[in-house]
Amino acid sequence: MIQRIPHCSHWGAYTILVEDGRIAGVEPLAMDPAPSDIIHSVAEWAKPDRRVLRPMIREGWLARREGSDRQGRGRERFVAVPWDEALDLVAAEIARVADTHGNASIFAGSYGWTSCGRFHHASSLLKRMLNLAGGYTGHVDTYSIAAGPVILRHVLGDDRACGGQANTLDNIAENTETLVVFGAMSPRTAQSEAGGIxxxxxxxxxxxxxxRGVRVIHVSPLRDDLPGWVGAQWWPIRPNTDTALMLGLAGEIVAAGRQDDGFLARCTSGSDEFLAYLRGDADGxxxxxxxxxxxxGLPAEQIRALALRLVDSRSMLAVSWALQRAHHGEQPFWAALGLAAVAGQIGLPGGGVGYGYGSLGGVGAPFSIGKSPGMSQGAKPIDSFIPVARISDMLLNPGAAFTYQGETRHYPDTRLVYWAGGNPFHHHQDLNRLSQAWTRPETIIVQDPMWTATARRADIVLPASTSIERNDLAGNKRCDLILAMRQAIAPLGQSRSDFDIFDALAGRLGVGPAFNEGRDEMGWIRHLYDESRAHALRAHGFSMPDFDTFWERGHAPVPVQRDHVYLAGFRQDPAGNALDTESGRIVLGSKTLARLGHDDCLAHPAWLPPAEWLGKAGRDELHLISHQPQGRLHSQLETxxxxxxxxxxxxEQLRLNPADAQSRGINDGATVRLWNARGACLATACISTDTAPGVAVLPTGAWFTPAGDGPELSGNPNVLTLDIGTSAFGQGCSAHTCLIRVAPHAGDNRxxxxxxxxxxxEMLPHPEETP
Structure with a gap:
């Protein structure tokens, strides 16, 4: 008999068909108009091949603890131990480091997408436990988007415009006349959403x-970043130069005397400084x-024509998150805001600027105005954090100063890393540098279902179950449903749920009752749902079904905002709807940034050449773009x-323009070697006219597989990417600022x-060695 189990993952909601305890199939949610094919890969979680099946300790660490040879990480064998021994060792390490070095020396990295569940959310549960035990050093922002929200928080007062609350796409679809897409607006990236979709x-x-026949201009090095059937005009721009295009468009509007002086005077501050920069008053x-x-590299006549169209029609600028994952990544977000302000389109139906449409599935969709379910991390007893992409800097430079949002802080002396449900050896840049930094902490604990590259480089590995082996619920601010995630199969091996693991550790650290509040798994799931249901009724008069009905049906609607126009109230009454900025208005010239004096983030939007770009490339260098693949999310479900x-x-396949391939003697399907000063990897060539000349594309997420002194084997682009902050102000990830060389490879083809x-x-114990 087939059981039908409702479930959800980051790439969609679905029903798991289970027969005799095994997954027999997967069916998408009936109301999903465009389900992702990735849902059919979830059966991979039920295979033991790459699963962590029992608690493991690195042999050298077990013998010498914090005095072990840390170069053995990723090479030494593991020893299987019983759960109680593993939990005792973890709790003892947390206590030792906190007592000896202080809680700031515990880094709870745990940036990851292991599950969309809001209860068994590994990162939140880890931080909840550590907050109760005295605190930890955490991170702010994300690899996906950091520089963008940092600058928007300063110049708009918050980052809602890049979090899904700019003009909703239903409003754009009915009102916009000219849509300029900078980067991608692709169903490929819209497959996934944090917290489920x-x-x-x-x-x-x-x-x-x-x-509707909207005039769509697509500005991207990749033609297929927007579906061909949209009928857009493709502008194959040089990577990392969008800021210059935005400023050139704004400058043309100003030169023609077509700027909206009334909007600039009423709704912005510092516009005189910005306009002076566009005119070249200071630099000529x-x-x-x-x-x-x-x-x-775009034709000047096209730029001039578009500039006038932006003021002559209802125009919308859609800026992909990808643009700010680059050196000076704050600038395209700020420059787009400046262009929209000069055109006077902000706050109008179908007009203005928005960020991240399609970067995740819910950005631009009608957004929830209810309370999303989620576990509280509790109060933070210490104030210690780093920008998320500065992990190697922190580990390599304890005590060194760094700047962020105008503050100067110092990196902690990290002795313990606890990573739950994530894989920095996928997300982080310059993995060879990270490998060096990874030898610095005394102890590294990884809690994960899979033997990721990060788990292989741990001292203690705790086997967590996947979402299909436990109960949970999904939902977030960019989803119009709360979704049931019912357990489909029994846990593999000795794996336990994240909540059970952290609850056991909290008990050993003396904070068990405060951590679990007397609730078990289903008690918490019911509680979180009932909180959202009560808020919907109290705040919005919106009735959601009771928990039992929801749990049986598999989903429940939440109150949402549709047809939203961002900053409409502010445009109508700037004083009465003041923004949380230094002036209460949109900041185009910043007194704060002028005072800080950063040479990589000026007091107004500006073109600042990146550290690596085609404008200063060697004759045989290409610009590497590392984007999300079609068939998985990050490094999940790679097989x-x-x-x-x-x-x-x-x-992985490396996409090349035909001219670039021909000049290098590369044939379609051939193995190629990619390299720069940071590292090298192998890939399979794919010749594509959808890729602009001078550009190479290698998707992220291949499992990091170094092989001695040779190139990385799987095609992981982060052996090549640049590990620097976007600026001293934002400190975001600069992955898309990367030059490489490519050549045919006839060597190691393992x-x-x-x-x-x-x-x-070779690292795991033989079955007879397992307790």
Missing amino acids: GAHYLEGYLRRIAE QRKDAAWASGIT GAASMGGKRHGR DPMRTYQSQLA
Whole structure:
């Protein structure tokens, strides 16, 4: 008999079909108009091949604890131990480091996407436990988006415009006349959403935009960052030069005397300084179409024509999150705001600027105005954090100063790293540098379902169950449903749920009752749902079904905001709806940034050449873009059918323009070597006219598989990417600022997946050694 189990993951809601305790199939949520194929890969979680099946301790650490040879991480064998012994060791390490060095020396990195569940959220549960035990050093912002929200918090007062609360896409689809897409607006990236997604709406909005005949300009090095059927005009810009295009467009509007002086005077501060920069008053360089053309590689006449169209029609600027994952990544977000302000379109239906449409599935969709379910991390007893992408800097430079949002802080002396449900050896840049930094802490604990590259480099590994082996619920501010995640199969091996692991540790640390509040798994799930249900009724008069009905049905609607126009009230009454900025208005010239004097984040939007770009590339260098793949999210489910469909010969595919491939003697399907001063990896060549000349594309998420002194085998782009902050102000990830060389490779062609499995097998105990 087949059981039908409702469930949800980051890439969608679905029903798992279970027969005799095994997954027999997966069906998408019936109300989802564009379900993701990734849902059919979840059966991979039930396979033991890469699963952590029992608690493990690195042999050298077990013998010498904090005095062990840390170079043994990733090479030494593991020893299997009983759960009680592993939990005792973890609790003792937390207590030792806190007592000896202080709680700031505990880094709870735990940035990851292991599950969309709001209860068994590994990162939140870890931080809840550590807050009760005295605190920890955490991180702020994300690898996906850091520089963008930092600058928007300063110039708009908050980061709602890049978190899904700019103009909603239903409003754009019905009112916009000219849509300029900077970067991507793609169903590929819209497959996924933090906290889960019920229905995928982006494709429907794009079809309505095409149906209405909206003039769409697509500014990207990759033509397929927007579906071809939208009918957009493709502008194949040089990577990392969007800021120059935005400033050139704004400069053309100003040169023509077409700027909206009334809007600038009423709704912005510092606009005189910004306009002076566009005119070139200080540097003698007008920021106009000819200037922008020389930087971006786009025709000047096209830029001039678009500038006038932006003021002659209802225009919307859609800026992808990807643009701010680059050196000086604050600038395209700020420059787009400046362009929209000069055009006077902000606060109008279908007009203005928004960030991240399609970067996640819920950005731009009608957004929840209810209370999203989620576990509280509790009060933070200490104030210690780093920007998320500065992990290697922290580990390599204890005590060193860093700046962030105008503050000067210092990196802690990190002795213990506890990572739950994540994989920095996927997310982080310059993995060879991270490998060096990873040898600095005394102890590294990893809690995860999978033997990721990070778990392999741990001292203590705790086996967590996957979401299909426990009960949970999904939902977030960018989803119009709360979704049940019912357990489908029994936990594999000795794996335990994240809550059970942290509850056991909290008990050993003397904070058990405060951690669990007397609730078990289903008690917490019911409690979190009932909190959201009560808030919906109290705040919005919106009735949600009772818990038992929700749990049986598998989903429940939440109150949402549709047809939203960002800053409409502010435009109408700037004084009565003042922004939380230094002036109460949109900041185009910043007194704060002028005082700080950062040379990499000026007091107004500006073109600042990045550390690596095609404007200063060597004759044979290409600009590498590392984006999300079609068939998986990050490094999850890499061996699933959807992910494998994007690989060739077991490796990731490197997309190249035909001219770049021909000049290097590279044939489609050939193995190629990519390298720069930071590292090297292998990939399989894919020749594509959808890729601009001078640009190479390698998706993220291949499992990091170094092989001695040779190139990384699987095609992981983060062996090549640049590990520097976007600026002294934002300190975001600069992954898209990366030059490489590429050549045919006739050397080591070992299968990376078999190699990974073989390397792992050498580190694990034989079955007879298992207690």
